[in-house]
Amino acid sequence: MTDLHKLYDPRSAQEKWLPFWDENGYFDADVVRDKPSHTIMIPLPNVTGALHMGHALNGTLQDLITRYRRMQGHVALWMPGTDHAGIATQAVVERRMLEEEGLTRHDVGREALVNRIWKWKDAYESRILNQLKQLGASCDWRRTRFTLDEICSNAVRRTFFKLFGDGLIYRGKRLVNWDTFLQTAVADDEVFHENINGHFWTFTYPVVDSDERIAFSTTRPETMLGDTAVCVHPSDKRYAHLVGKNVRIPLVDREIPIIADGLLADKELGTGCVKVTPAHDPNDYACGLRNNLEMINILNANGTINENGGEFESLDRYKAREAVVAKMEELGHFVDVEDRQIPIMHSDRSKTPIEPYLSDQWFIRMDNLAQNAMDVVDDGRVSFFPARYAKTYMDWLGEKRDWCISRQLWWGHRIPIWSKTFNGRTTDIPSLEAKAMLAEDGETVVFTDELAEQLSGRYTTTDDGELLLLCVNNGCKELELQLEAAGFEQDEDVLDTWFSSALWPHSTLGWPDLEQNPPLNNEPDASSTSKNNVLDYFYPGSVLVTSRDIITLWVARMVLTGLYNMGDIPFSHVCVHPKILDGFGAGMSKSKGNGVDPLDLIDRYGTDAVRFTIASFAGETQDVRLPISYECPHCEELIDPSHYKLGKLEVVVPKTLKGEFPVPAGEPKPVLVCPNKKCRKESQFSTPLYDADPDVPVARMVSERFEYGRNFCNKLWNASRFAMMNLEGYTSGPVEENDLQLEDRWILSRLSTTATELQVLLDKYQFDAATRVIRDFTWNEFCDWYLEMVKPRLRDDNQRTTAQRVLVTVLESLLKMLHPFAPFITEELWQRLNEMAPERGLPQPIAATESIMIAPWPELPHNWQSSALESRFVRLQETIVAVRNIRAVYNIPLSTPLKLHIRCNDLVAAEMRDVAPQFDNLAKTELGDVGATVQRPSGSAGFALGDADGYIPLEGIIDREAELERQQKERDKLTGFITGHEKKLSNRNFVSKAPDQVVAEVRETLAGLKNQLESVEQIIRDLS
């Protein structure tokens, strides 16, 4: 009848349906004018490494929404792609190059390094895309983009050009976080603070023309070389007489002023006097700007002291620190030193200390751009789910801090600025715009009119007038060649990686090319339309799904550039989902190396199980802890990572992973020994930090939490299997109203109610609640009650037809509702159902689609829902449970038949008789006397339900004492509740102040409880 195996086999379903969907183009999203579009842009993963469970959560939710909307009739585009991730990727490749070959980027040069990074990118991009595909992601893969590809680069350069032309890009010397190892500026969000043991020195500077000395403290003595003032608080009487005088820096013999600045100096701290090094400290920098102080840079890019450091030149800054201290001591200006914990900024990428450093950078003016991005949230055009995250967004944008967009890296979008040393001939500049000419060493370089036009208004000079800077528009090779010929050079720096990802929602759709659609990867030349209708149709997008840590870095900037380039928001909803933490509560990240590869889990539990479990995590508040174990590849024993030793290296897998996990370099990789005494075999283990050796058994990372999803899938599988085993002779057609039994009406009511609830929850992005609703319906209602109740009718020729039609209807709708959560198993079951019941559904059967992916979302009649019917059913359930309870308490096996008498009113009695066969079916109990006059037979166990009392004669089986005790316990419980209610009702304030409805409810409940109590007491009297 059916060849379904008892266990669902996820692997075979995945292998079968992924290619099927792909070949049929179900993932493809093309413009269909009379259908609504639904667009999700993937939060582009970095190509630094493989995806972890955080990405799997993110991807699952996006695919869930995409499949849901697709079934609802949208053209649902999910745009895939990856991010070059500038500094992160370059750092990974550089680190590996250094470890494996001992080479730095300066050894190999720009071109070779960039080539190496491209190779890395190719490897990881395909690995990432494969991970997404294995997850069932229904992205339009033909549209896969990469932030450095031609389409994206085009958008980057056009945006830069536009910003430059609008005067929103400027260059200036700014204090940046300088990574002396990578020799690059690092963004504020790419640094972390760490306390290290340091010292707190106190020195003095001599006041000029005075015998006085002024004392100050510092943790970085070498910065004295760059001091250009000392500062006191304006109201500090101790120093008031010194303000305006000068001090001499003994080390370099420079005279600097004593100034008063209330923002910098704090009377309570240290000596109350602070030295000012504007070029090497953020606060001092701000102070320097306020007071027009000189800014002396004392560092080279590599962290050594430069020529401004006098005799300390070319010493590393830490060596210089010692030398400076020694010199000051020698000169008699040392006061004291104490040990102190000092928070030091470190680069997230190189893990080395940051130096504040004055350097040339490009900036975007944020005032208006940020304001516009704030306005669209204010007026509700963009909304956050949950709403509180709008605050994060607004607070950050509200600062309107200019965006430093240049990075001293080789991997990224090179800044489209060409510059030339101008030897002071700044007066020639206006003539450039007028004549499109540039005088160069007596020669005249002439730009064509067309090219000159492009440069019109797109130049600037540095503050000192030494450089002429030109911003070059997209792909203008000719102009670039002419510029080169004229001695111009392109800026060495690249753009902040967020610059290109900020454009993602429109760049991927082909902007700024409004003439033709962006090419598809599998048909690169097929872009022949006269208009880019893809951009039109899919922009603005629908919802952005992301985790909260990039609301500022990414979400805000997408809104900002979307408004600037497109004049419209990039998406109307932002769905912020929880973070996946490791078992110790730390966030998973590629750099920490504590990520769990979703493929490991998919391997063990199946994709659908992983997706379903993951969706059940996605609530509104809590982050999700994911404790993991390793699975011994030899015996499948689970190995707890927190206490097990790693073979020969004697390393315990760390409790907290802070990037200090041992990465083997040329050494044998750590080995895990199975704790199972019968096994004791060795294996390597899955880690994102390096690949295991080939041909060695690898212990997968697993997490028992995913058994939740696996068990559910298996339950669904078996319920469907049961249904299909009972479809023999199935015919399609409507059902007669009179043929519908209580359980049919009930399950259809529950189905319709569940579908409504599910839809409401999905529309609010409450995935955790959605999984609960659908799971509870499937397991607790469909399987536990409906299937059990319908079994006898499926064996009865006269009743089978209606039962089959209802059963198939419910199953079909259930599969459809579950498809966005669990695409593979639902497709597998759909296909099998298609073979047995190609036409199905109520109230009117229709032909099923060839794939569940393209099936319409269930729209079930609302009038199926009946709360009266559902409460009637609840009474039946309670009665059955009460009987089962008695069986369990007295240990009466199912093989012993029971008889049940019920005392109740006529209405309930009629209902009970109506479902009499179910007592036998579900509890192996025969329904005996039912009605208002039923008396409790002696020697029986009983139960009271409020509107019905049940008696089960157990003469000879029942233990009178035990039954008495049981009933007394029940009485005490009821008495407690009743006392509580009576107390409430006797409170005059409650009766007068609480809403009438609440009071009435309490009275009603109390009456019910009293009824129950009366019945119980009756039983007790009988027993005694």
Add this chain to the structure above:
RNA sequence: GGACGAUUAGCUCAGUCUGGUUAGAGCGCCACGUUGACAUCGUGGAGGUCACUGGUUCGAGUCCAGUAUCGUCCACCA
């Protein structure tokens, strides 16, 4: 230092927005149960003074204030 979130059963989490009978689920635990949907299962059960202290209210897990602990983000620390 600021912002946001969390603290509920042994574990992982719902429920709090919108206060109202006996606070739920999954896993784990206990007892019983396998000749056809499912042991990745079924039936029944035990297990929680809802972090703490105050307040508001007829009534607080739910609202308010404060405290403690944890997490995340932001800022700062001569």
